[in-house]
Amino acid sequence: MQLAGANGAGKTSLLRIIAGFSMPDEGDILYLNQSIKKYYEEYARDLLFIGHKTGVNVQLSALENVKHWLAINGYTNEGDLYPLLSKLGLVGLEDVPVRTLSAGQQRRVALARLWLSEAKLWILDEPFTALDKSGVAFLQQRFVEHLKIGGAILLTTHQDLTAHFSNLQTLTLEYRH
Numbered sequence: 001m002q003l004a005g006a007n008g009a010g011k012t013s014l015l016r017i018i019a020g021f022s023m024p025d026e027g028d029i030l031y032l033n034q035s036i037k038k039y040y041e042e043y044a045r046d047l048l049f050i051g052h053k054t055g056v057n058v059q060l061s062a063l064e065n066v067k068h069w070l071a072i073n074g075y076t077n078e079g080d081l082y083p084l085l086s087k088l089g090l091v092g093l094e095d096v097p098v099r100t101l102s103a104g105q106q107r108r109v110a111l112a113r114l115w116l117s118e119a120k121l122w123i124l125d126e127p128f129t130a131l132d133k134s135g136v137a138f139l140q141q142r143f144v145e146h147l148k149i150g151g152a153i154l155l156t157t158h159q160d161l162t163a164h165f166s167n168l169q170t171l172t173l174e175y176r177h
Contacts, residue, residue: 011173
């Protein structure tokens with residue numbers, strides 16, 4: 001599902017409510033027919049949220065960021081991460097501080113989580129920000145793979161989706177003064 005709408009329409013706020021980071025003024029968010037308030041720990045295990053900001057530590061390298069993310073999420077078998085970093089166009093840059101990378105490269109470090117997570121629900125706020133056309137196409141291919149295995153994606157983007165998503169639903173929010 002894609003949330004669409006002008007800047008300021010509330011897309012990010014709605015994503016944060018659905019992720020459980022903010023509380024709605026009224027109503028409830030349900031996951032598997034259960035309130036996320038009551039079952040947040042279970043919900044959080046099935047959730048991967050990547051916000052508009054990259055959420056990476058710019059003092060660490062790409063490789064250190066990925067290893068840190070794996071460790072804090074309880075993944076004990078990190079395996080060989082170089083093939084993933086290569087796919088993301090980060091080989092040769094894996095050991096330099098992220099602060100020295102371009103905005104698009106920093107976004108790729110953040111998006112590496114999409115290849116490492118076992119989460120079923122991805123909530124992505126402007127995931128294409130700072131990516132070039134090949135990066136956008138590559139990321140959309142990852143979306144297709146995730147959906148094929150039964151995953152779900154809720155995202156915002158001001159860019160057109162160029163891949164075909166047969167079950168894509170779009171909810172357009174209106175900006176109100």
